[in-house]
Amino acid sequence: GAVVSQHPSRVICKSGTSVKIECRSLDFQATTMFWYRQFPKQSLMLMATSNEGSKATYEQGVEKDKFLINHASLTLSTLTVTSAHPEDSSFYICSARGDGGTYEQYFGPGTRLTVT
Amino acid sequence: SQKIEQNSEALNIQEGKTATLTCNYTNYSPAYLQWYRQDPGRGPVFLLLIRENEKEKRKERLKVTFDTTLKQSLFHITASQPADSATYLCALEDDKIIFGKGTRLHILP
Numbered sequence: 001g002a003v004v005s006q007h008p009s010r011v012i013c014k015s016g017t018s019v020k021i022e023c024r025s026l027d028f029q030a031t032t033m034f035w036y037r038q039f040p041k042q043s044l045m046l047m048a049t050s051n052e053g054s055k056a057t058y059e060q061g062v063e064k065d066k067f068l069i070n071h072a073s074l075t076l077s078t079l080t081v082t083s084a085h086p087e088d089s090s091f092y093i094c095s096a097r098g099d100g101g102t103y104e105q106y107f108g109p110g111t112r113l114t115v116t
Numbered sequence: 117s118q119k120i121e122q123n124s125e126a127l128n129i130q131e132g133k134t135a136t137l138t139c140n141y142t143n144y145s146p147a148y149l150q151w152y153r154q155d156p157g158r159g160p161v162f163l164l165l166i167r168e169n170e171k172e173k174r175k176e177r178l179k180v181t182f183d184t185t186l187k188q189s190l191f192h193i194t195a196s197q198p199a200d201s202a203t204y205l206c207a208l209e210d211d212k213i214i215f216g217k218g219t220r221l222h223i224l225p
Contacts, residue, residue, distance in 0.1 A: 006159075034213070043217040044160070044205070059212070093159045103148060103209065107159030 002028050004096050006108035013084055013115055020080045021111045023094030029074035030096035034105065035067070038091045050077050084115040119143065122206060122216040129196050130224050137191040137219045139206035146208040149182055149189050154203045154218065163204075164191075196223045 003026040013019050023033060032051050036044040048064075050056040050071035058064045068080040077096075081088055091112055095105040121140045129135040139149070148167045152160035166173040166182040166189065173180045179192040193200050203218040 004159075041217075044215040046212060046214075049212070091157075095159070104150060104162040104165055105213070106162065107152075110157065110159045112157070 002106040004108040010112045025096045032097045033077040120216040123219040126220040135193040139189040150207045152205045
């Protein structure tokens with residue numbers, strides 16, 4: 001089946017620093033990748049949608065200058081949390097869709113970000 | 117406003133019985149609906165997709181129904197096992213994909 005990896009799985013950073021999270025589709029080409037944030041016992045909240053080679057589309061309320069998304073290839077998207085604050089602490093999950101016209105998303109294992 | 121609602125409380129089911137989870141939605145007309153499983157601290161895993169013209173879809177011990185009149189999908193796990201314990205999410209796609217909060221399922225041995 002389709003496999004998506006994320007790195008790192010956990011990261012602790014100090015307030016004011018930046019953190020980069022990588023999302024890779026390992027065995028398929030991902031035309032579209034999605035970035036979600038999930039707080040405890042809450043639903044997945046879509047942050048942005050990125051298509052390879054073009055700018056990401058951010059959801060309302062998500063600061064594009066704070067959450068930088070790059071989808072430079074069909075197998076890699078990155079999310080950089082800039083000038084992190086403690087309220088950015090959350091579980092960040094990426095997902096990917098192939099280019100075969102299917103609708104299901106394949107999720108990465110998630111990254112637990114803690115900002116101290 | 118658009119809403120997706122799933123049983124907010126945890127569901128406890130005895131091993132071997134059928135677990136039924138509900139997903140209701142309002143103000144959507146989705147072409148399809150998806151169900152995912154999420155284990156603690158992990159990303160969701162895709163289970164099933166059902167289209168608006170399909171009333172029922174099966175995969176092994178899983179069955180999903182989709183009633184566009186009632187605006188409801190039911191997700192059934194037959195012969196449930198403790199390993200089925202997880203949170204189950206339904207998702208719709210309108211102009212973007214929206215997930216419900218999920219229902220935590222506990223299968224009791």
